[in-house]
Amino acid sequence: xxxxxxxxxxxxxxxxxxxxxxxxxxxxxxxxxxxxxxxxxxxxxxxxxxxxxxxxxxxxxxxxxxxxxxxxxxxxxxxxxxxxxxxxxxxxxxxxxxxxxxxxxxxxxxxxxxxxxxxxxxxxxxxxxxxxxxxxxxxxxxxxxxxxxxxxxxxxxxxxxxxxxxxxxxxxxxxxxxxxxxxxxxxxxxxxxxxxxxxxxxxxx
Numbered sequence: 001x002x003x004x005x006x007x008x009x010x011x012x013x014x015x016x017x018x019x020x021x022x023x024x025x026x027x028x029x030x031x032x033x034x035x036x037x038x039x040x041x042x043x044x045x046x047x048x049x050x051x052x053x054x055x056x057x058x059x060x061x062x063x064x065x066x067x068x069x070x071x072x073x074x075x076x077x078x079x080x081x082x083x084x085x086x087x088x089x090x091x092x093x094x095x096x097x098x099x100x101x102x103x104x105x106x107x108x109x110x111x112x113x114x115x116x117x118x119x120x121x122x123x124x125x126x127x128x129x130x131x132x133x134x135x136x137x138x139x140x141x142x143x144x145x146x147x148x149x150x151x152x153x154x155x156x157x158x159x160x161x162x163x164x165x166x167x168x169x170x171x172x173x174x175x176x177x178x179x180x181x182x183x184x185x186x187x188x189x190x191x192x193x194x195x196x197x198x199x200x201x202x203x204x205x
Contacts, residue, residue, distance in 0.1 A: 023200050028187040029177075032167070037179040040071035040202045045164060045174040047081035048092050048109075053173045054117040057110075059191050063198050071202055075109070076160045078172055082122075090157070091126040095133065097156035098147035104139050111136035177201035 025031055042063060046053040064073045077093035079086070092112070099108035115121050115132045123129050130148075133139050147153055163169075167176060175183040181201045188194045 023197050028184055028197055029201060030182045030184065032176070032180050032182055034180050036205045040068060040178055042067070042071065042073045042198060042202070043076055043163070043176045043179070044074070045076050045078055045167070045169045045176070046172045047078050047089075048112050048116055049081040049089075050172045051117060054113050056173050057113065059194055062191060062195050066195055066199065068199075068202065075105075076163050077157075078164050078169055079161055081172075085123070088123050088126060088129070090161070092123075092129065093160045094148060094153050094157040095126070095129050097153040097160075098144060098150070099133070099137075099139070100156065101147040101150065101152060102139060102143055104137060107137040108133050108139060178204065180204075 023029065044056075044060060046056075048054075060073075067073060075096060077096050079089045079093060082089055095112070096105070096109070099105045102108075111132050112129065115123075115136065123132075130141075130144065133144055134141050167174070167182075173185070175185075175198070177183065177198060178201065181204060183194075183197060183201070188197055
């Protein structure tokens with residue numbers, strides 16, 4: 001029995017040890033000059049206009065699916081895309097905040113991404129964003145309007161802009177784990193390896 005217990009313990013530790021050898025500071029991730037968050041978290045800085053962010057959505061879904069029970073995942077929309085339409089760039093962050101409040105983030109994010117990258121269309125105004133959220137994601141118009149115009153959505157959108165500047169985000173997607181570890185996107189070669197790297201960093205403080 002004691003041998004079996006020792007074997008099981010070794011099997012649990014082996015993947016963690018393998019990750020420790022596989023992932024290296026300066027190669028796979030950068031340690032930021034910031035204090036770690038109190039709770040484990042993954043934050044994705046992204047733009048709906050970014051094609052790489054769109055292509056990363058399956059990996060994001062896998063990361064969220066495999067998160068530990070005490071960890072959270074948050075998207076933070078940057079306001080520098082599209083550069084020629086600042087009201088829409090900033091309004092999309094507020095729209096994301098409204099979708100979070102309505103617990104409709106998954107459907108809303110997918111609808112907006114598909115409009116831009118699958119249907120190859122653009123947004124001339126936030127009224128067009130609203131149309132996509134309502135007609136393609138099935139969000140009730142009055143509930144969306146109430147959430148979008150709320151103090152909470154405005155505050156959350158401002159928080160996204162503050163975070164963008166605090167972490168000096170210049171390109172997307174950028175993933176920050178535990179508020180302290182920035183993943184180097186070109187350092188991993190598969191979806192499985194990326195998820196493993198996130199799990200590895202979630203265990204670091």
